[in-house]
Amino acid sequence: MATLIEAKQLVKTYGKGEGSFTALKGLDIAIEEGEVVAVIGKSGSGKSTLMHLLALLDSPTSGSVSIGGINASKLNRKKVNKIRNDEFGFVFQQFFLNGDESVLSNVVLPLKIAGLSPRARKKRGLEVLRAVELEDKAQNKASDLSGGQKQRVCIARALINNPRVIFADEPTGNLDSVTGKKVEDILFTLNKEQGITLIFVTHDEDLAKRCQRRIYIKDGQIMKQSGSSK
Amino acid sequence: MNYRDIVRTANANLRKSKLRTFLTISAVFMGALTLMLTTGVGAGLKTYVDEQVNAVGAKDALIVTVKTEGGGPISNDNPKEYDPNKKQAIADFTRQPTLSKADLDKIASTQGVLSVQPFYSITPEYITSSGQRKYQVTIGQAVEGLNQPLKSGRLVKVNGEKYEVTLPPAFVSKLGFANDQAAVGKTVTMGFKDATGTIFTQEATVVGVQEKTLIMGNALNVNNTFAKAAYDRATLGVPDFQKDQYGLAVAKFDTNLSDQQLKDLKKTLADKGYDAKTLDDQLGIIRQVIDAITTFLNIFAVIALAAASFGIVNTLFMSVQERTREIGLMKALGMGRGKIFMLFSIEAVLIGLWGAIIALGAANILGRIGSNIASKTLLKDFEGLHLFAFPFLSMLPIIILIMVIAFLAATLPARRAAKLDPIDALRYE
Ligand SMILES: Nc1ncnc2c1ncn2[C@@H]1O[C@H](COP(=O)(O)OP(=O)(O)O)[C@@H](O)[C@H]1O
Numbered sequence: 113m114a115t116l117i118e119a120k121q122l123v124k125t126y127g128k129g130e131g132s133f134t135a136l137k138g139l140d141i142a143i144e145e146g147e148v149v150a151v152i153g154k155s156g157s158g159k160s161t162l163m164h165l166l167a168l169l170d171s172p173t174s175g176s177v178s179i180g181g182i183n184a185s186k187l188n189r190k191k192v193n194k195i196r197n198d199e200f201g202f203v204f205q206q207f208f209l210n211g212d213e214s215v216l217s218n219v220v221l222p223l224k225i226a227g228l229s230p231r232a233r234k235k236r237g238l239e240v241l242r243a244v245e246l247e248d249k250a251q252n253k254a255s256d257l258s259g260g261q262k263q264r265v266c267i268a269r270a271l272i273n274n275p276r277v278i279f280a281d282e283p284t285g286n287l288d289s290v291t292g293k294k295v296e297d298i299l300f301t302l303n304k305e306q307g308i309t310l311i312f313v314t315h316d317e318d319l320a321k322r323c324q325r326r327i328y329i330k331d332g333q334i335m336k337q338s339g340s341s342k
Numbered sequence: 343m344n345y346r347d348i349v350r351t352a353n354a355n356l357r358k359s360k361l362r363t364f365l366t367i368s369a370v371f372m373g374a375l376t377l378m379l380t381t382g383v384g385a386g387l388k389t390y391v392d393e394q395v396n397a398v399g400a401k402d403a404l405i406v407t408v409k410t411e412g413g414g415p416i417s418n419d420n421p422k423e424y425d426p427n428k429k430q431a432i433a434d435f436t437r438q439p440t441l442s443k444a445d446l447d448k449i450a451s452t453q454g455v456l457s458v459q460p461f462y463s464i465t466p467e468y469i470t471s472s473g474q475r476k477y478q479v480t481i482g483q484a485v486e487g488l489n490q491p492l493k494s495g496r497l498v499k500v501n502g503e504k505y506e507v508t509l510p511p512a513f514v515s516k517l518g519f520a521n522d523q524a525a526v527g528k529t530v531t532m533g534f535k536d537a538t539g540t541i542f543t544q545e546a547t548v549v550g551v552q553e554k555t556l557i558m559g560n561a562l563n564v565n566n567t568f569a570k571a572a573y574d575r576a577t578l579g580v581p582d583f584q585k586d587q588y589g590l591a592v593a594k595f596d597t598n599l600s601d602q603q604l605k606d607l608k609k610t611l612a613d614k615g616y617d618a619k620t621l622d623d624q625l626g627i628i629r630q631v632i633d634a635i636t637t638f639l640n641i642f643a644v645i646a647l648a649a650a651s652f653g654i655v656n657t658l659f660m661s662v663q664e665r666t667r668e669i670g671l672m673k674a675l676g677m678g679r680g681k682i683f684m685l686f687s688i689e690a691v692l693i694g695l696w697g698a699i700i701a702l703g704a705a706n707i708l709g710r711i712g713s714n715i716a717s718k719t720l721l722k723d724f725e726g727l728h729l730f731a732f733p734f735l736s737m738l739p740i741i742i743l744i745m746v747i748a749f750l751a752a753t754l755p756a757r758r759a760a761k762l763d764p765i766d767a768l769r770y771e
Pocket residue numbers: 126127133135153154155156157158159160161162
């Protein structure tokens with residue numbers, strides 16, 4: 113299997129001088145296409161920082177991130193934006209839904225950014241809402257949904273551009289365990305049926321156990337890894 | 343994001359915080375309205391002046407007077423040597439040096455001048471008609487091609503055989519005529535003083551009733567034949583050199599002359615010692631005054647707009663603040679800086695556009711009401727004057743100006759939005 117994302121000697125320091133803080137202290141990670149990886153660690157260990165770097169939302173202080181063999185630091189901002197828009201899907205602990213707008217218009221946001229026509233957006237939007245069993249809520253206001261439903265909307269939004277990889281930062285952190293499980297199931301099914309690479313960031317051991325590979329980090333360093341990328 | 347979606351999203355954002363949008367648009371509206379009203383007054387006055395000029399016609403007439411050497415009684419020019427060929431300034435504000443017969447010939451012989459007609463200085467003592475009282479009157483002398491708008495009848499035949507006049511409307515009932523139509527064809531009598539101070543009368547036929555206009559005012563128009571006859575009688579026995587004194591003359595020029603040729607003609611006449619102006623030149627002064635007043639008023643309007651633009655800046659900063667997470671999400675999902683910038687600047691431009699459009703509507707309504715009130719009270723002597731005019735072509739630049747101001751006001755907040763770090767925005771709780 114091909115390596116999708118490869119990080120080498122990742123260092124991330126926030127701030128400068130006296131008040132600076134090094135959140136990542138030289139990590140090497142390679143993620144294969146189609147893998148399900150969990151990044152596990154306590155709060156403040158640097159998981160989100162790592163995810164932001166892998167997802168090209170931020171650039172490392174030193175070290176490199178390559179996507180499909182191309183070093184991201186060599187790409188201009190426009191290219192990076194296009195990669196995030198085309199190839200990545202995001203699910204965050206907070207939902208980041210626009211409560212005043214309909215479920216459908218929240219879901220199609222990445223396609224709107226991509227510049228697709230309203231018709232094409234709607235068609236694809238209803239498709240992904242069907243995949244998360246929320247097609248009937250398409251016209252509801254996003255703020256009227258329950259927590260679990262909201263996170264399913266977020267998954268639909270992450271799915272809409274047929275991404276190669278979905279980054280999920282504490283996707284079940286705000287949900288009770290039953291609802292959380294259901295959300296996880298949807299994501300695992302996507303991996304199985306469509307081969308979408310999943311990168312979970314979590315402190316939840318139960319979720320981690322369901323993943324093929326687990327990367328434990330502490331204080332910005334990899335403690336241990338378990339499982340394999342087959 | 344494509345442009346249509348950007349405009350739609352910006353519009354939707356405006357609708358989300360209705361009160362704030364309403365208040366900001368109101369501020370823009372006030373500034374825009376002021377600017378439109380002040381510009382509207384200028385346009386209204388200018389349209390009126392233009393209409394008057396067009397109504398009068400005589401595009402081929404130069405009004406020629408003597409150009410005075412020296413500067414008159416309050417001049418501080420250096421003393422000039424006496425020159426028998428030049429006219430001397432008269433140390434009296436009320437009198438101007440006059441044109442002699444020799445002057446008229448000189449003007450007539452100038453290349454480009456077709457004909458010259460002097461204005462006879464005749465001052466009637468009174469006007470009356472049979473069985474009526476005597477009234478004071480000012481008279482004007484008809485000029486070929488000068489179009490006096492009429493309420494009824496026709497213009498006088500300038501060099502016709504008969505003595506003819508057209509009456510200003512106010513004289514119709516005073517002279518005992520039932521209405522405008524009834525006045526036409528009737529005879530009026532005017533009295534003049536001759537050289538010995540004795541009053542003589544001269545009759546004329548009323549051929550038309552004038553409309554009241556800016557340029558002709560309330561003067562009664564007589565034809566050249568009448569004026570010359572009255573002048574000859576009034577100056578009977580006066581030596582020729584004193585008799586042939588005319589305050590001004592009208593020189594007809596070839597209408598085919600280009601602007602430059604006309605300018606040259608005026609220059610030639612000026613070199614010969616005459617001051618020559620077209621009607622348009624004379625009204626140019628009025629236009630300049632209107633422009634000056636309009637510009638002055640516009641300064642206030644622009645100040646109001648500047649104040650409104652601070653409102654826009656404030657509104658957008660609040661909008662950016664409130665939507666930090668939304669902006670962050672959009673950036674995380676791949677939206678570029680330029681598009682984010684555009685999203686906010688278009689929001690401001692829409693505020694400007696709405697303010698301007700509503701102001702245009704309000705200005706039209708207020709202008710109509712204002713024009714009506716003004717023409718019934720303050721300006722009731724100026725028939726056909728609409729105090730406010732809002733020609734679209736002069737309003738369009740204002741609308742565009744307001745949108746540009748709104749765009750400029752948006753640059754700061756829009757830049758902040760564009761530069762927002764998605765990570766910070768997503769961590770923001
Ligand atoms: N913008 C920032 N400036 C300074 N410190 C930061 C910033 N972002 C994160 N950190 C710090 O970096 C460390 C790792 O944060 P994060 O990656 O969010 O941890 P996790 O997701 O594992 O809880 C924390 O100690 C956090 O306080």
